[in-house]
Amino acid sequence: MRNAFHDDLATIESTLVEMAQLVSRAMERATTALLTSDLKLAEEVISDDDRIDEMQHELDDKTLNVMARQQPVARDLRTLVTSLRMSADLERMGDLAHHIAKLARMRYPNCAVPEELRPAFKDMGVVATRIIEKVGKVIDQHDSVGAIELDQDDDEMDKLHRYLLTTMQNGEWPHSIEMTIDITLLGRYYERCADHAVSIAKRVYFLVNGEYATD
Amino acid sequence: MRNAFHDDLATIESTLVEMAQLVSRAMERATTALLTSDLKLAEEVISDDDRIDEMQHELDDKTLNVMARQQPVARDLRTLVTSLRMSADLERMGDLAHHIAKLARMRYPNCAVPEELRPAFKDMGVVATRIIEKVGKVIDQHDSVGAIELDQDDDEMDKLHRYLLTTMQNGEWPHSIEMTIDITLLGRYYERCADHAVSIAKRVYFLVNGEYATD
Numbered sequence: 001m002r003n004a005f006h007d008d009l010a011t012i013e014s015t016l017v018e019m020a021q022l023v024s025r026a027m028e029r030a031t032t033a034l035l036t037s038d039l040k041l042a043e044e045v046i047s048d049d050d051r052i053d054e055m056q057h058e059l060d061d062k063t064l065n066v067m068a069r070q071q072p073v074a075r076d077l078r079t080l081v082t083s084l085r086m087s088a089d090l091e092r093m094g095d096l097a098h099h100i101a102k103l104a105r106m107r108y109p110n111c112a113v114p115e116e117l118r119p120a121f122k123d124m125g126v127v128a129t130r131i132i133e134k135v136g137k138v139i140d141q142h143d144s145v146g147a148i149e150l151d152q153d154d155d156e157m158d159k160l161h162r163y164l165l166t167t168m169q170n171g172e173w174p175h176s177i178e179m180t181i182d183i184t185l186l187g188r189y190y191e192r193c194a195d196h197a198v199s200i201a202k203r204v205y206f207l208v209n210g211e212y213a214t215d
Numbered sequence: 216m217r218n219a220f221h222d223d224l225a226t227i228e229s230t231l232v233e234m235a236q237l238v239s240r241a242m243e244r245a246t247t248a249l250l251t252s253d254l255k256l257a258e259e260v261i262s263d264d265d266r267i268d269e270m271q272h273e274l275d276d277k278t279l280n281v282m283a284r285q286q287p288v289a290r291d292l293r294t295l296v297t298s299l300r301m302s303a304d305l306e307r308m309g310d311l312a313h314h315i316a317k318l319a320r321m322r323y324p325n326c327a328v329p330e331e332l333r334p335a336f337k338d339m340g341v342v343a344t345r346i347i348e349k350v351g352k353v354i355d356q357h358d359s360v361g362a363i364e365l366d367q368d369d370d371e372m373d374k375l376h377r378y379l380l381t382t383m384q385n386g387e388w389p390h391s392i393e394m395t396i397d398i399t400l401l402g403r404y405y406e407r408c409a410d411h412a413v414s415i416a417k418r419v420y421f422l423v424n425g426e427y428a429t430d
Contacts, residue, residue: 064296068288077283081299088300169392177384177395184399 005076008066012083013139015059019090020136022052024129026097027193031125034104034186035118037111045101052094056087063087075207082203086139089196093132096189096196103182112182114175117167124160124190127153131197138201144208147201157194161187220291223281227298228354230274234305235351237267239344241312242408246340249319249401250333252326260316267309271302278302290422297418301354304411308347311404311411318397327397329390332382339375339405342368346412353416359423362416372409376402 026045033042063083066072072080103112113121131153138146164187167173168180205213241260248257278298281287287295318327328336346368353361379402382388383395420428 064292067282067296068292071286073283077279081279081282081296084296084299085303088303165396168396173392177388180392180395181380181383181399184396185403188400188403 005066005070005072008062008070009076009079012059012063012066012080015055015062016083016086016090017136017140019052019055019059019087019094020132020139022048022055023090023093023097024132024136026052026094027100027132028125028129030097030100030104031121031128033101034112035121035125037104037108039105039108042101042104042108046098046105049094049098052091056091059087060084079207082207086200086203089200093193093196096193099189100186103186107182112179112186114179117164117183120160120163120167121186121190124157124187127157127160128190128193131157131194135197135200138204142204142208144205144213147205147208148213150198150201154194154198157191161191220281220285220287223277223285224291224294227274227278227281227295230270230277231298231301231305232351232355234267234270234274234302234309235347235354237263237270238305238308238312239347239351241267241309242315242347243340243344245312245315245319246336246343248316249327250336250340252319252323254320254323257316257319257323261313261320264309264313268306271306274302275299294422297422301415301418304415308408308411311408314404315401318401322397327394327401329394329398332379332398335375335378335382336401336405339372339402342372342375343405343408346372346409350412350415353419357419357423359420359428362420362423363428365413365416369409369413372406376406 026048029041030045032038033045063080067077067080070076106112111118131150134146134150134153137143138150164183168183173180202213241263244256245260247253248260278295282292282295285291321327326333346365349361349365349368352358353365379398383398388395417428
């Protein structure tokens with residue numbers, strides 16, 4: 001039975017890794033769609049989000065099924081419950097990519113982001129994509145060192161987010177209210193995405209080490 | 216054993232109801248702090264959020280403990296897993312009240328909300344508080360009719376949220392970029408709070424009826 005259980009766990013973990021890959025790709029493409037006003041790409045990100053939602057449902061059903069069949073306790077039970085939480089985080093990160101793509105579509109053929117902020121959003125997209133890729137590796141390799149390193153990427157995201165806010169408030173922001181609202185929301189989506197990644201990393205750290213990472 | 220299990224479930228449910236009450240109260244007080252620039256009240260909401268976070272941890276430990284001891288299957292297992300998700304939703308709703316209170320504190324002694332939008336935010340606070348109270352009742356009474364009714368409150372919140380956005384964009388918005396950003400974020404916090412409430416209601420509906428509510 002233990003072997004069957006560990007096979008189940010391995011399947012669950014590889015699905016989580018696959019979800020992370022899809023979400024990372026969604027975030028990368030949503031950013032490209034946003035910055036290049038690519039309507040077709042935005043539509044793709046929007047419709048592909050269904051696949052991420054579906055994977056979460058399948059994964060959660062599988063996890064509940066394993067719980068019911070294998071009756072795990074202690075660490076094994078905690079691992080399964082943590083998987084449920086990680087799949088919820090990943091699904092939400094997919095939603096945030098979806099929100100970004102929807103905003104790109106809403107402003108098409110215009111670009112929601114003014115030229116001077118495009119480099120910052122490009123960087124936010126790069127950081128988001130990288131942080132989600134790292135999360136996939138952290139899950140795959142139970143890598144608690146990598147989990148801690150994610151904080152640095154999150155700091156980079158916070159810095160970019162602050163840069164957006166100060167740029168809008170430096171007294172020389174010539175853009176419309178609509179654009180101000182868009183940038184505020186977009187900034188929040190990227191920032192929340194990184195927060196969820198950090199939250200997953202902390203869960204992995206806890207599973208590996210049996211204690212919370214100290215900040 | 217079954218009786219012990221149902222006692223455990225009842226304890227878990229009553230803790231969820233208690234969490235909902237705390238979150239509802241936090242949202243009510245955060246709104247008052249925001250609209251009356253009440254620094255002391257804002258500080259209270261901020262520090263009281265620790266209690267909500269703590270409750271989530273205690274509740275999750277309890278739920279895992281019940282899973283390990285009672286080895287539930289089928290519906291009982293699903294109920295426990297759903298409790299974990301509801302506690303995560305409630306904790307996040309508490310965070311959103313906390314964000315509102317922090318914004319109130321950041322702008323003190325000024326008010327983050329301009330006079331003409333205060334009635335709308337007052338209404339958003341009322342809807343948020345009501346929706347969370349209803350969620351508590353839905354959990355307490357396994358009330359799937361009440362769960363569906365929550366959608367109406369959510370529609371009301373969406374309407375108020377749209378009103379904020381159109382007011383800012385009607386061409387006569389005389390306020391600073393800072394205020395535009397604040398209103399955009401505040402609107403999002405209230406809207407997300409209602410989303411989480413709807414998500415809890417859907418979970419209860421599923422538990423009671425064994426199927427998802429149709430929109």
